[in-house]
Amino acid sequence: MNKKCILVEPSQKRRDEFLAAVRRSKKLHGRWAAPPATVEKFDAYLKRSRKETHLSYWVCTESSELAGVININEIVRGVFCSGYLGYYAFAPHHGRGYMKRGLCAVLSEAFGRQRLHRLEANIQPDNESSRRLVQNVGFRLEGFSPRYLKIAGRWRDHERWAITAEEWRATLR
Numbered sequence: 001m002n003k004k005c006i007l008v009e010p011s012q013k014r015r016d017e018f019l020a021a022v023r024r025s026k027k028l029h030g031r032w033a034a035p036p037a038t039v040e041k042f043d044a045y046l047k048r049s050r051k052e053t054h055l056s057y058w059v060c061t062e063s064s065e066l067a068g069v070i071n072i073n074e075i076v077r078g079v080f081c082s083g084y085l086g087y088y089a090f091a092p093h094h095g096r097g098y099m100k101r102g103l104c105a106v107l108s109e110a111f112g113r114q115r116l117h118r119l120e121a122n123i124q125p126d127n128e129s130s131r132r133l134v135q136n137v138g139f140r141l142e143g144f145s146p147r148y149l150k151i152a153g154r155w156r157d158h159e160r161w162a163i164t165a166e167e168w169r170a171t172l173r
Helices: 012-024 039-049 098-111 128-136 165-172
Strands: 006-008 055-060 066-076 082-089 118-123 140-151 154-164
Touching: 006 098, 012 039, 012 066, 039 055, 055 098, 066 098, 082 098, 082 128, 098 128, 098 165, 118 128, 118 140, 128 154, 154 165
Parallel strands: 082 118
Antiparallel strands: 006 055, 055 066, 066 082, 118 154, 140 154
16 A cells, blocks of 8 residues: 655644544553644644744645644744754554655755754654654754653653754755
8 A cells, every 4th residue: 555645734624633633642642742632722733833933734644634743843044944843643543654754745845945954853762653753764863851841741851853954865865
């Protein structure tokens, strides 16, 4: 089966489908991610995704089902040209290659049309799936930050993974 991934812009019209995917994926997300799970939080996410400092993409299957979300947050332009990457998959599509294909498409967009220079992904050390995902597309480990992000109500340690536009282009050769 060809696992073609399609990126779409987040939209209000798919809110109920999104919230159902979040409910269906609660066990998968566990302590790793806290996606918007209520109408109010979804609306706030959608509003934030429209800001110049954020880029948001939904990863869909070839049949247009939601497979995951990829966000570039807190984008700073000018001499920095950088942002923070966040992502999560939806059950039952996790582990099937959609997020890798989606991330490659987002990196091409970020380093191409958006002209960013660097992206950073902060990953909890025990999240092997997430670590493998970024490693497989060329990110490198830069360091460790104790109690870095508050997720699911707790401050959690994170590893900092990053990639620059030059490193991304080198992976395409």
